Amino acid sequence: xxxPRTSSxxxxxxxxxxxxxxxxxxxxxxxxxxxxxxxxYYNHTCPSxxxxxxxxxxASIRRDPxxxxxxxxxxxHDCFVRGCDASVLLDTAPGSNATSVxxxxxxxxxxxxxxxxxxRAKRVLERRCHGTVSCADIVALAARDATGIMGGVQxxxxxxxxxxxxxxxxxxxxxxxxxxxxxxxxxxxxxAKNLTADDMVTLSGAHSFGxxxxxxxxxxxxxxxxxxxxxxYGRFLRRRCPAATGRRDRVVDLDPKTELLLDNQYYRNxxxxxxxxxxxxxxxxxxxxxxLVDLYASNRTAWKVRFAEAMVKMGNLDVLTGDxxxxxxxxxxxx
Ligand code: HEM
Numbered sequence: 001x002x003x004p005r006t007s008s009x010x011x012x013x014x015x016x017x018x019x020x021x022x023x024x025x026x027x028x029x030x031x032x033x034x035x036x037x038x039x040x041y042y043n044h045t046c047p048s049x050x051x052x053x054x055x056x057x058x059a060s061i062r063r064d065p066x067x068x069x070x071x072x073x074x075x076x077h078d079c080f081v082r083g084c085d086a087s088v089l090l091d092t093a094p095g096s097n098a099t100s101v102x103x104x105x106x107x108x109x110x111x112x113x114x115x116x117x118x119x120r121a122k123r124v125l126e127r128r129c130h131g132t133v134s135c136a137d138i139v140a141l142a143a144r145d146a147t148g149i150m151g152g153v154q155x156x157x158x159x160x161x162x163x164x165x166x167x168x169x170x171x172x173x174x175x176x177x178x179x180x181x182x183x184x185x186x187x188x189x190x191x192a193k194n195l196t197a198d199d200m201v202t203l204s205g206a207h208s209f210g211x212x213x214x215x216x217x218x219x220x221x222x223x224x225x226x227x228x229x230x231x232x233y234g235r236f237l238r239r240r241c242p243a244a245t246g247r248r249d250r251v252v253d254l255d256p257k258t259e260l261l262l263d264n265q266y267y268r269n270x271x272x273x274x275x276x277x278x279x280x281x282x283x284x285x286x287x288x289x290x291x292l293v294d295l296y297a298s299n300r301t302a303w304k305v306r307f308a309e310a311m312v313k314m315g316n317l318d319v320l321t322g323d324x325x326x327x328x329x330x331x332x333x334x335x
Contacts, residue, residue, distance in 0.1 A: 037158035046129035069210025070113035075143030083318025085164030151262030208266035214241030
């Protein structure tokens, strides 16, 4: 008789503890526990927000297709530096040091583009739903739309980000990988953002559209064409990027084959070493990254699916939510 009573007492004490710890574990691993962002975040507060952003992005790409790659890169440069908080959009406050903001970094000036598209979307959204849609969300949704329009990769982008109040030029080169990075530097720089080597290879596929300035990679053309660059491609690039260009920094397409399409052609270019940066060709130097290059080169759908997932994952980087940060009135300055 006494034995069943002891065990039921034990059960009374132990079971709730087990249940509680199970709930704690469940919640700490549940995706909704970490991501406070939501798909359709503006459905009630500004129902036309996503449609308006898409319309503006589409019009901007029709006017100048360079806006598409520009917006995708803007999203990357925003999220990697202080998180996706639109800090990349801030101008220097009047009276302070003109070279102090992220925008002024050599990684962003003069190459980053798409700012005017974000400003136009913000103006329209402020008229429609004053003080509601953050600049950080506009950057993320515009990058998603550019991906859809130029790559046919459709996906839902969660929103609910708020805008940061700070931007420091010194954060940029510490956070973004340089174009001369080798594979382990790239893996390390993405790992610092909780992104995997697979995410890095997958997101590098964005180098299948858009452009680069010659100054970024001319060290691979002169005095000799780099050993790890396709020689024919190197000679083609030399004509586009002459050694003595004076002060003019010309631009060339990142993808010599399908420059207006965001597609898996990038991975074929890596395989044939027809890519501009050491950070591209280095993907062949490690077994795991090279295997993924081969997979994506031959399987466009696999890359598209993973690219969409990786963009959403990047969009979660150190986001401000709830009562953190603010909803800026103008994307280029804090309220
Ligand atoms: C893996 C490390 C990366 C390095 C070292 C790198 C470096 C660069 C450089 C140097 C340029 C040329 C800028 C210019 O001179 O105009 C460029 C362009 C570009 N990058 Fe990356 N990038 C990386 C990853 C990414 C990622 C993750 C994305 C987005 C998902 C991205 C999207 C782009 C796009 C779309 C362009 C063309 C921009 C335009 O046409 O305006 N890059 N990148």
